[in-house]
Amino acid sequence: MPENNALEMNLDGLGKIEIAPEVIEVIAGIAASEIDGVAMMRGNFATGVVERLGKKHHGKGIRVDLSDNQIKIDVYCILNFGVSIPKVAQSIQENVRQALYNMTGLETDEVNIHIVNINFETQKEEQQNPVVE
Numbered sequence: 001m002p003e004n005n006a007l008e009m010n011l012d013g014l015g016k017i018e019i020a021p022e023v024i025e026v027i028a029g030i031a032a033s034e035i036d037g038v039a040m041m042r043g044n045f046a047t048g049v050v051e052r053l054g055k056k057h058h059g060k061g062i063r064v065d066l067s068d069n070q071i072k073i074d075v076y077c078i079l080n081f082g083v084s085i086p087k088v089a090q091s092i093q094e095n096v097r098q099a100l101y102n103m104t105g106l107e108t109d110e111v112n113i114h115i116v117n118i119n120f121e122t123q124k125e126e127q128q129n130p131v132v133e
Contacts, residue, residue, distance in 0.1 A: 007066065009105065019104055024071070025062040028111075031099035032061070032075050035091045037083035039119035042076040070109040071100075078117040089113040 007024075009017045029041055041061025065072040073096060079088055093111040100106055 007106070019106070021064045021066055024064045024073070024100065024104070024106075027099050027103055028062045028064070028073050028075065028096045029060060031096045032077060032092045035088060035095055037080050037088040038092065039078045039080045039121075042078060042116045071106060072110040072112070073100075073108055074112045074114060076114045076116050078119050079115055081118050081120045085115060089115070 007019045007021070009019075011017065032038060033041060061076040063074040063076070065074070075092055075096065077092070079085060092113050096111050097108050100108055
């Protein structure tokens with residue numbers, strides 16, 4: 001992996017710390033999944049097969065671009081039907097940005113949210129099992 005200044009930190013002459021882009025993917029993936037309204041992250045066929053075998057892939061649906069000493073993150077997610085897309089997207093952006101800063105000390109330049117689908121399963125479950133008050 002080529003060195004990238006955006007992911008390298010020096011601590012008072014103790015040495016340097018390098019953070020792999022995969023670490024950023026995992027942190028961003030978990031932070032995005034924590035938001036209410038996010039049904040799941042978009043993955044590809046390979047991540048689907050791996051998850052069926054019992055291993056969770058926390059970096060799925062995240063693309064990290066580390067060019068020009070900037071950190072740009074693209075989040076590809078599926079939202080639940082009925083949520084406010086702008087509010088959920090903004091919550092994802094804020095949570096990803098804050099989680100990365102808290103865990104790594106790195107500032108992100110962009111957190112772009114891509115809504116790739118809407119999950120209607122929760123709506124079907126609510127219709128089949130109405131809430132009785």
